[in-house]
Amino acid sequence: MEQFEINRFLKLDLFGLDASFTNSSLFMVLAVVLIVGFLSFAMGGRALIPTRLQSVAELAYEFIANMVYENTGKDGMKYFPFVFTLFIFVLVLNLLGMMPYSFTVTSHIVVTFALAALVFVVVTGIGFARHGLGFLKLFKPEGLPLALVPIIVPIEVISFLIRPISLSVRLFANMMAGHTLLKVFAGFIVSLGMFGGIVPLIATVAFTGLEFLVAFLQAMIFSVLTCIYLNDAINMHDHH
Amino acid sequence: MSDGDDKKVPKRGVISAEERASIKARAGEIDKRLDEARARISPKSTVDPRVRGQAMGQGLRIAVDLVVGVAFGGFVGWWLDRYFGTAPWLMVVLLILGFVAGMMNVIRTAQRLQAEAEASQLAAPSVSSRPGDRNDDD
Structure with missing residues (x-):
């Protein structure tokens, strides 16, 4: 479908890799500019009694700060900037995609997988940095009978390895499915004409509302799961 | 008149x-x-739309966990089989392991969600005064 097509604006070849500036890159840059612009503008006043924009920025901050604290505890607050950046980046990309004629960056699995792989690398890195080889105990639950080790350990390893895949597939599938659904229903409006088209029109309006909810929800789930994985790396399966 | x-x-x-x-x-x-x-x-209606939205998100979260385990196990098994020429045994084994791993992720997610739900229920004063309600969740 046209809305998912990648267009190269600036052809660029980096050591045999296609690093062209595409519409996808454009929207990512746009998102970063919007985020930085909005946050610095909204927090510019630093008023004790916040203006409307400032309370939006503070709300976003508190939302993620609470999320990180609840899921990872005090030690995890060090990684708050990481989670907040991920959340706001994904959220703005999702919301930008809701604009007509725009491009939904997060509907491409390359992008979501890159983000998920980043989370995976960071989490694994933190785990080994904090616990050394003891981090491998994550794969061997406490009090596991020796006979079960050859079965449980591979399962635990696989369940650890599939995390970035499920993290990326979830975001990409939700965004792509939602936008495809909207397109299909909008197509019905035209083909059914003046009177029959009213039903799909209503459905399209309803789905558009739902898509806004999904855009927020998926950004939230992405960051919640990042927090949960961080908690595994920091506290090794301890819950708070 | x-x-x-x-x-x-x-x-x-x-x-x-x-x-x-x-x-x-x-x-x-x-x-x-x-x-x-x-x-x-x-x-x-006691269900406010935000709660409903969250519930939907949780449902999708679990659904993907379930599928990805099987898909990953199958794919890695198929790839290893091609590499070692042991078709179809590694694929069969890894499909099963992948399924179990996916299941385990689902169970962990569900346990976490359950714990969160219970914690927020106990925190709500209107609910904690009626201990009989707790059975509804199980």
Whole structure:
């Protein structure tokens, strides 16, 4: 479908890799500019009694700060900037995609997988940095009978390895499915004409509302799961 | 058309102050009764849309966990089989392991969600006073 097509604006070849500036890159840059612009503008006043924009920025901050604290505890607050950046980046990309004629960056699995792989690398890195080889105990639950080790350990390893895949597939599938659904229903409006088209029109309006909810929800789930994985790396399966 | 009738019936469109007050009181009473009746017929929905949205997100989260385990196991098994020439054994084994791993992720997610739900329920004063309600979740 046209809305998912990648267009190269600036052809660029980096050591045999296609690093062209595409519409996808454009929207990512746009998102970063919007985020930085909005946050610095909204927090510019630093008023004790916040203006409307400032309370939006503070709300976003508190939302993620609470999320990180609840899921990872005090030690995890060090990684708050990481989670907040991920959340706001994904959220703005999702919301930008809701604009007509725009491009939904997060509907491409390359992008979501890159983000998920980043989370995976960071989490694994933190785990080994904090616990050394003891981090491998994550794969061997406490009090596991020796006979079960050859079965449980591979399962635990696989369940650890599939995390970035499920993290990326979830975001990409939700965004792509939602936008495809909207397109299909909008197509019905035209083909059914003046009177029959009213039903799909209503459905399209309803789905558009739902898509806004999904855009927020998926950004939230992405960051919640990042927090949960961080908690595994920091506290090794301890819950708070 | 006698003159007496004109005196008893007030002019159309003109309402005296007492009449206005009594109409207002009656309207207020009707409003109250309507509200009561509405509450009887359909008690106010306790599910607010944000909660419903969260529930939807949780459902999708679990669904993907379930699928990805099998897909990953199958793919890695197929790839290793091609590499070692042991088709189809590694694929079979890894499919099963992948399925179990996916299941385990689902169970962990569900346990976490359950714990969160219980914690927030206990925190709500309206619920904690009725211990019988806790069984509804299981």
